Amino acid sequence: MKIKLKIWRQINAESKGKLVDYSLDNVEEDMSFLEMLDLLNEELILKGERPVEFDHDCREGICGTCGLFINGRAHGPLAGTSTCQLHMRSFKDGETIYIEPFRGGAFNVIRDLKIDRSSFDRIMSKGGYISTPVGDAPEANAVPITHDQAESAFDSAACIGCGACVATCKNGSAALFTSAKITHLAKLPQGKVESRARVLKMVEQMDEEGFGHCTNTLACQVECPQEISVSNIDRMNWEYNKAKILGKGD
Amino acid sequence: MSTFLENSTLFRKVLMALTGLFLSVFLIVHLAGNLQLLLPPDQASIQFNQYSKFMTSNLLIKIVSYVLYLSIILHAVLSLIITLKNKKSAGGGYAYDKRAKVSNWYSRNMGILGTIILLFLIVHMKDFWYEYKFGSLPMDAEGNKDLFSIVVSAFGEPLYVVGYIIAFVALGYHLLHGIFSAFKTFGAYPSRISSLLYFISTGLTILLTVGFIFIPIFIYLKYHIA
Structure with a gap:
């Protein structure tokens, strides 16, 4: 599937950021959302451009590191799903996807989609x-x-x-x-x-x-x-x- | 006062909840009093005017009314402080924003609804409260100020009735979020209690809104159309 992306790019906390357009042609619907971003970054690196920075760690939905604001919703369109558990099958071929960092007065953008939590x-x-x-783990049935x-x-x-x-x-x-x-x-x-x-x-x-x-x-x-x-x-x-x-x- | 109001986000919300619930209780009393307007004309006139005199002369009610004015002011001032702080905390917003899908519009727009209510209050107080206290009202058969006839003639103007209905719809949505939210701010945490309070809050909101909207329409139809 082909997709268009509008991704928030920002050098650091002090600078002003903006949405930048990208397009990807070889996206598979079984890719996770983060794998799609990996694919984009590989292309950017080959072109000699700075890759898009984003937070991620376990990619199993249990660590809470990844968090992107996708198409106007936190973690994208699915309920009860973190960004890493979102797959490209949730999007349509040819769709434009907006990706922004989580915002909050107490959250600063470090770079691109990476924020300070x-x-x-x-x-x-x-x-x-x-x-x-408490020392060693106590006997489980004591309390x-x-x-x-x-x-x-x-x-x-x-x-x-x-x-x-x-x-x-x-x-x-x-x-x-x-x-x-x-x-x-x-x-x-x-x-x-x-x-x-x-x-x-x-x-x-x-x-x-x-x-x-x-x-x-x-x-x-x-x-x-x-x-x-x-x-x-x-x-x-x-x-x-x-x-x-x-x-x-x- | 400033340190008192800046105490904590949770404490400010408790004050919002306390003043809001007090104002809601006042609305119940106000609606109950207004229901006397629905009585047969002769009885309504005498009884409503007697009631108005009692409500403005009884010492205890006077004290409560001052608490009421203070509550309105505190509720409005706090909402301003809270809204300004929240704007700052929200941090810029998004270029593409679909967050409206995940919450009710009225829960996001309590400030706008509240402003409509405040504007209504100013008109309402001027037309009835101020008129009763400082205007020159005719006397009824019992020698009481004839507020009843003022009320009846005010609602002879269709636009005035529509204005009241708009204000009460705003009030209804404000209460729909506000009353239950106040209980949540106090900490209505076991789900059983929370469900019960949701039922009570919603029921009370419907009762108050329908009641307040019905009276101006009733007066318009009964005294100006029939």
Whole structure:
């Protein structure tokens, strides 16, 4: 199949970027979206042009590194799919495909389609963990947890931190990401202990990074490749309000 | 005040939710009061005028009305602060944008809907509240200010009725997103509670919107057409 591409090219964070036109003639429909970009880059390299830079790692949909804004949607047209799991069969022969980096006030373009998501790391470093060193893995049945509890916590823990929620939010809010981390730990007895201190610190960092307010448009859960529910945001709000009223409980 | 409002994104949203829900409760009371306009003409006139006098003279209601004015101002000022911050956080936008597909238009345009409501409020307050307090109103048979006749004559103008309907449709969509969103901001997290609150929010929105739209149409048809 043949396709036309309009790809965001930008030298660095300071420079102004623009959409540049490319066309590819030998695209196979079983190629993944990233393989299609690899193909483009091979052609660019042979022509002596600078290849298009984009983030990718596992290409299995589990690491959250790849994230492109494809045809006006985060991770492209399919639901519950990260960019690497999107294939060219989802596009028509001769179609024009727009590819832009994920945008957000707290996400800077490093180059082309590559963005700086270190703001997520800084939010995590404020409390996305349990602070007690537990040594070796403890006996699994020592702390009783129901199957439903474990499943529910895992639904929140499934967040891969790709940033699609921020990219699709009209407010550039990181509420879905931050709340998934907070909720994941609040749902388990090991994490519950520090939940009040955690939510205050992580929300403070989220604000400091410059993310916007959540106005509950629910767009984030539609675009999340892991289908993280906005009920995580409700839970974060609950935990936050509780912590504000009761104190951080130390 | 500035540090208070800049406290955190979540706290500002809680204030939005608190003021918004308080205003929604006020709407229930306001609609209930207005339903008296639907009574048979003689009874409606006497009862509505008595009610208007009570609502403007009772001390407790006066105090609540000041809280109400404050809530409207706070809700509007906060929305401005939140919108400006969000614009900055959104970061530039996209050359090709199809994000409109993944959320409801009214949830993305609360600011525009709110502005329509605010403009309506100014006209509404001027025509009735200001007239009642500072205008020279005729007296009814019981010696109360005859607000009823002012209301009835105002809705004799078809364009005025249409204006009200437009404002109430805007209000309806504002509430459709706003009430449930407020509960979410408080943290309505177990899905069972969330579903129940969604049901209550949507039901209340439909009731308020239909109720408010019905009254001007009813007055126009009953007093000016028949």
